Amino acid sequence: MIEAAMIWNEPNNKSHWDPAVDPDWTKFAAMAKLAGQAIRAENATLPRVLGGMSPIDPSFVNRLAGYGLMDHVDALAVHGFPLDWNLWSIHDWPAKLDEIRAVTDKPIWVSEVGISTFGAEEVQLWGLRRTAELLRGRAPRIHWYSLYDLPQAWEATTRHKEAEGSSYYRHFAMGLLREDGTPKAAAGIFPEFTPDLGLCQWFHYEDHRLDDAVAWMKRLGVTYLRTGLSWADSFRPDALRWFDRQMEALRDFDVTVTFCFTPEHLGIEPHHTSAPREPELFAEFCAAMIRRYAPAAVRAAAE
Template sequence: MIEGAMIWNEPNNKSHWNPELDPDWSIYADTVIRTGKAIADVNPDLTRVLGGMSPIDPHWVERMRGHGALDEVDVVAVHGFPIDWNLWPIHAWPDKIAEIKAVVPDKPIWATEVGVGSFGAEEVQAFGVDKTAELLVGLVPNIYWYSLFDLPQSWGAETRHREAEGSSYFRHFYMGLIREDGSPKPALDHYAKHAGDMGLMQWFHFHDPRLDEAVKWMKDLGVKKLRTGLSWADSFRPGATEWFDRQMEALSDFEVLVTFCFTPEHLGVEAHHTSCAKDPQQFADFCAWAVERYAPASTAVKSRA
């Protein structure tokens, strides 16, 4: 079942939203307002989540409040990777949550993407799983570990500058608990101890061949909550609705936080998936369509966070 809908992924991260086109995030805020209202019109009981921020930035949240975006969401989400990308230690997790809570005391904070990769050493990832659970379980209502699978090298990571980012780019391929060849890393056993309290975040590509395998792994691990995405850009591919139907049916036994993101090239101000839309209402309309199809008011969760 669908537990919530997230409006974009890491909108304050220049790899996922182009700040040159939207320097004060006013277009993103307008997108949130339109989309939040559209989701509520279809299903007023579905939890609306402000796209997980990375970096964790209370000043950006205040900017969103100033633009009126916080009025149309129920949850504020954060993403953190202190060992791989962020400039703060893993032990600072409670402080980072407190920074956001201080500026949005009226809304729950969810940690919708957390993780430690195995780029440097697989032992570091195993430590990261346990330490992240120790610091966040009980502190925030929902936590999603990124990710179940390593990203295949041949697929490429969804960043703006790719290999030019140096090791920051290549770390994207080592964030999973399971290697590209399907073999488990040591961290998988550590995660299994926390699977009931810490969900998973796993992107599925269009016609992703790993979907059924992922479902089996998650059920074996005892995972209850999953965050994944539905791509606005993919919705224009032939057979998109059939793929979305298959994906959401396969995931129906989990409490799913679905993330809406990625701009079709022909509808962006710039021909890139990170671009803001020429008309944000078109993105809102896509989200409303998806909510109507996969989380209509009659079947969605009836309580908010």
Template sequence: MIEAAMIWNEPNNKSHWDPELDPDWSRFANMAILAADAIASENPAVTKILGGISPIDADFMALMKGYGVLDHVDAVGVHGFPLDWNLWQIQEWPQKIGEISTITELPVWVSEVGVSSFGAEEVQLWGLRRSAELLLGNASRVQWYSLYDLPREWGATTRHREAEGSSYYRHFYMGLLREDGTPKPALEEFL
């Protein structure tokens, strides 16, 4: 059973939306409204979430509110990976959620949070524990990214692989299970 539908993924991230084609995000906003309304007409019980924004940006959320998008969704999603990609520290999670909560009274879902084991599996274990401490009770819903490491032969979705350098390879180490299915130390903590 589908209980929720996320409208887009990281629309304010250049890897997932081209700001040159839609510099003021008006086309995105219109598409999001149409999608939310289509979901509601098909099944009003499905929770509609404005796609997880990354970076977490209150100005972007205010823009979406100004376009009326937030009147058509039931929750807003944010994505954060402060130990791997974001330019803020892990202890800033409550502040980041608070910034979005000042824009909207809608529930804030952390629809992607994760820590890679690229540097060390112990770092992932610590990051999972710390993320849980900071997020549980502050976000309406928290979804861990990801269960499995990505297979190395897959390419990660990014428009700037060359610019990312070694941080690109962190995409492949986000799972609680290794690519071969064996558990990492963080899995037991997660369960």
């Protein structure tokens, strides 16, 4: 079942929200408030989580609080990749969480944390153990990113591409499983940390990995998952059929569903990271997805 609705993904990261269109996040805050209200109107008991911030930045939280957004979310989320992209040590995880706790009384989720095998599988193996040691018991949800490597034929959702050395290519090696589905060394120890650790796995439209992913997650002892329903994908042909298939396949997990990505034809700029021209349309999408996959009556019966 859906256990939470997440509003956007990495809104303070220019790869996911265009600072040229919205340099002070006023448009994001207005859109997210409408989305939070729409989700609450459809299901008053479903937790609303603010999309994981990257970088982890208390000033960003303060800014959004000043816009009144915190009245419309129930938890905050953070993302961290200290061995690959962040300029802080993996050992700083408790301190990074404390930085956000200092500016909010809301629960803090770690909705993406992971380590690339770009340099060596042994790095991921060690990093998984150390991450679990540092985060278990400190956050109500810890979503390890990710189950699968990103296929080489696909494109990572980032703006810098090859401009920063190995940074772009590390996106393709974050999985516990290789692109062909064979396990890496860290997959062998992941069950030591479940069910405390869950997974974050994005499924692309008509993703060929979906059924195998479900089988692997059950094998690994995973009980909760974060994934997405893309607003942009909702305009693809037969999108609802794909959404239905994805959500039915994931029915045995507690799912945090992330709503994000602007359809190009609805953005201020024609790009999935752009603020929408009409933020009400994003809120309508969120409401429609909650009505379809997490209606209040169904959730109440499950509880």
